[in-house]
Amino acid sequence: MPQAPFFGDxxxxxxxxxxxxxxxxxxxxxxxxxxxxxxxxxxLMLPGRTEYIEKxxxxxxxxxxxxxxxxxxxxxxxxLSDRPKPDPMQGHVDNFAQYQQDLxxxxxxxxxxxxSGPFYxxxxxxxxxxxxxxxxxxxxxxxxxxxxxxxxxKWALPARIISKLACVLGLGQRYVPGYSAATYLAATxxxxxxxxxxxxxxxxxQSQARNHPELTLGGPSLRWLDAALRExxxxxxxxxxxxxxxxxxxxxxxxxxxxxxxxxxxxxxxxRLKAIAQAEHELMAEFPQSRRRxxxxxxxxxxxxx
Numbered sequence: 001m002p003q004a005p006f007f008g009d010x011x012x013x014x015x016x017x018x019x020x021x022x023x024x025x026x027x028x029x030x031x032x033x034x035x036x037x038x039x040x041x042x043x044l045m046l047p048g049r050t051e052y053i054e055k056x057x058x059x060x061x062x063x064x065x066x067x068x069x070x071x072x073x074x075x076x077x078x079x080l081s082d083r084p085k086p087d088p089m090q091g092h093v094d095n096f097a098q099y100q101q102d103l104x105x106x107x108x109x110x111x112x113x114x115x116s117g118p119f120y121x122x123x124x125x126x127x128x129x130x131x132x133x134x135x136x137x138x139x140x141x142x143x144x145x146x147x148x149x150x151x152x153x154k155w156a157l158p159a160r161i162i163s164k165l166a167c168v169l170g171l172g173q174r175y176v177p178g179y180s181a182a183t184y185l186a187a188t189x190x191x192x193x194x195x196x197x198x199x200x201x202x203x204x205x206q207s208q209a210r211n212h213p214e215l216t217l218g219g220p221s222l223r224w225l226d227a228a229l230r231e232x233x234x235x236x237x238x239x240x241x242x243x244x245x246x247x248x249x250x251x252x253x254x255x256x257x258x259x260x261x262x263x264x265x266x267x268x269x270x271x272r273l274k275a276i277a278q279a280e281h282e283l284m285a286e287f288p289q290s291r292r293r294x295x296x297x298x299x300x301x302x303x304x305x306x
């Protein structure tokens with residue numbers, strides 16, 4: 001299989017970054033990015049909904065400067081991985097177990113490339129939900145850092161009723177009300193956005209979306225919403241894994257349910273929660289001092305668990 005495309009012109013990662021095509025057990029073609037420069041271990045970066053490899057080039061540079069390689073996945077339906085038909089701009093999966101297949105395929109590729117670890121995990125937003133399930137299932141990592149993990153959604157009860165009813169009526173492939181094929185970065189100016197307070201970071205993300213619209217994604221389907229809510233409820237009933245963890249969330253969080261984050265971390269035996277002042281959802285794309293707090297705390301935890 002030929003090497004997958006990697007848009008280095010709009011990525012700012014360490015030298016040597018490249019992308020690979022992978023194929024899951026159920027036949028989905030995925031794209032994986034790898035910056036293999038660190039000698040302290042490899043960070044498995046699990047992105048959020050709508051995201052793609054190039055967005056994590058700056059985080060890869062930060063982790064690389066601290067001695068860690070970084071591997072990132074385009075989840076199915078996102079980035080350049082296979083997308084749903086007939087609407088490739090719609091975020092859609094039938095259930096969140098499909099994302100676990102993607103993660104397992106990523107790990108198998110790293111093994112095939114001769115990358116033996118130690119492995120760590122850094123998860124953002126939806127990636128935090130996927131990562132928590134993987135940890136509960138025994139994924140082999142030494143420690144984990146969460147950035148605003150999606151362990152609950154705002155307005156969960158009405159969303160649950162609407163999405164469940166839509167699926168029962170055979171309308172699960174319609175967009176969640178209020179969403180469309182338009183990608184958030186292209187449709188939303190900096191002022192009033194709910195992702196970051198840092199204008200430079202937002203402009204950089206917008207430039208990626210503008211120059212490579214094929215990487216972007218629109219709103220989720222009602223079936224995705226139903227699957228996400230079901231997974232969050234299921235995970236919420238399970239105990240936290242016996243693994244060192246740090247979780248960081250901005251005090252201006254507006255995308256995921258901060259209450260679910262606080263509830264989970266209050267009962268994580270080896271976990272610690274840090275609130276980031278004056279920060280929104282994208283902690284790795286916030287003001288420089290907020291970004292440094294995330295990377296420094298994450299790598300301090302990783303270094304303590306070699």
